[in-house]
Amino acid sequence: MSDPIRVALDAMGGDHAPAEIVAGAVQAARAYNIGVYLVGREETIRAELAKHDTAGLDLPLVHAEEVIEMDEHPATAVRRKKRSSMTLALQLVRDGAAVGAVSAGNSGAMMAASLFTLKSIAGIERPALGSIFPTEKQPSLVLDVGANTDCKPEYLLQFALMGSIYMERVFHVPSPRVALLSNGEEESKGNKQVVEAHQLLRMHAKTLGINFIGNVEGRDIPAGVVDVIVCDGFVGNVVLKLSEGLAETLIGLVRAQMSSTLLSKLAGAILRPGLRATFRRLDYAEYGGVPLLGLNGVSIIAHGRSNAKAIKNALRVARETAETGVPAAIREGVVRLNSQEGKREAQIQ
Numbered sequence: 001m002s003d004p005i006r007v008a009l010d011a012m013g014g015d016h017a018p019a020e021i022v023a024g025a026v027q028a029a030r031a032y033n034i035g036v037y038l039v040g041r042e043e044t045i046r047a048e049l050a051k052h053d054t055a056g057l058d059l060p061l062v063h064a065e066e067v068i069e070m071d072e073h074p075a076t077a078v079r080r081k082k083r084s085s086m087t088l089a090l091q092l093v094r095d096g097a098a099v100g101a102v103s104a105g106n107s108g109a110m111m112a113a114s115l116f117t118l119k120s121i122a123g124i125e126r127p128a129l130g131s132i133f134p135t136e137k138q139p140s141l142v143l144d145v146g147a148n149t150d151c152k153p154e155y156l157l158q159f160a161l162m163g164s165i166y167m168e169r170v171f172h173v174p175s176p177r178v179a180l181l182s183n184g185e186e187e188s189k190g191n192k193q194v195v196e197a198h199q200l201l202r203m204h205a206k207t208l209g210i211n212f213i214g215n216v217e218g219r220d221i222p223a224g225v226v227d228v229i230v231c232d233g234f235v236g237n238v239v240l241k242l243s244e245g246l247a248e249t250l251i252g253l254v255r256a257q258m259s260s261t262l263l264s265k266l267a268g269a270i271l272r273p274g275l276r277a278t279f280r281r282l283d284y285a286e287y288g289g290v291p292l293l294g295l296n297g298v299s300i301i302a303h304g305r306s307n308a309k310a311i312k313n314a315l316r317v318a319r320e321t322a323e324t325g326v327p328a329a330i331r332e333g334v335v336r337l338n339s340q341e342g343k344r345e346a347q348i349q
Helices: 019-032 042-049 074-080 085-094 107-118 153-170 192-208 233-258 262-282 308-323 326-348
Strands: 006-010 035-040 061-063 101-103 128-133 140-143 177-181 211-216 228-230 289-293 299-302
Touching: 006 019, 006 085, 006 308, 019 035, 019 042, 019 308, 035 042, 035 085, 042 061, 061 085, 074 107, 085 101, 085 107, 101 308, 107 289, 107 299, 128 153, 128 233, 140 153, 140 233, 153 177, 153 192, 153 228, 153 289, 153 308, 153 326, 177 192, 177 233, 192 211, 192 326, 289 308, 289 326, 299 308, 308 326
Parallel strands: 006 035, 006 101, 035 061, 101 299, 140 228, 177 211, 177 228
Antiparallel strands: 128 140, 128 289, 289 299
């Protein structure tokens, strides 16, 4: 009999922990037939589990007294709290007990703990944090969105490789279209970093299996022009926060307008099914969490405001990322890149 497939979950992380986190674990265990390690304060977790029907579900508890709070300094907290629920969840991945780890806690601490515990894949200069964006067509991936504010062109090349692999394997997009985010579509547009990254991608894309189509502008992201948008973490985080704020504002405006007059209420009743479907596509909870790519293992960072639905989907994403072999594929891609770089340097000499 094969070992059960389990994902490790930081049950204490997030604005709505532990209630929504535990509820999401119960839902995921039932819907996806997976095991979920609930890592955190045992008595607290047991009290939450008692509110649910858990018969037949694989929900083992791992006690962790320490919790990294949302307002703590990430690196300091990870060093000081070596037995935190976040770190112990990642250690279960490192030790092979879990296929991935999920936390909706302090995102900076989750990144730091992931790097410290799982380590970067050999040859990866900087792991990248990707975020799924809803578009007019299918979802697209923007990376980096905050892990690396200052990037070399070589980092962006690796981000393109990792993003392409993730979208192909987890979202089943054949030959994902990859582009650099710039202030114009022309090859010469962008700052020095973007222009040099463009040259590197043109040089290496074929060998790495990257379907690089050039530059895109910010307006192209919601239009679904490409599947993977590459940028540094400073630009990506601004894009992410702007998009979140804009989506919330638009949804709020539409809801307010639908209830402003009797006629608007009647029109809203007719349009409600379509609007619900649209709002669902804009809801971060549908996509669960975002991957920290480039590690020797799977680390998924969920939104701090995650509800049960978001945690359920984040656990699904962690399992899919592991089962589709994303880390191994990235490792193979880096080997090809280094091999090509070695040959090019030998030719120059």
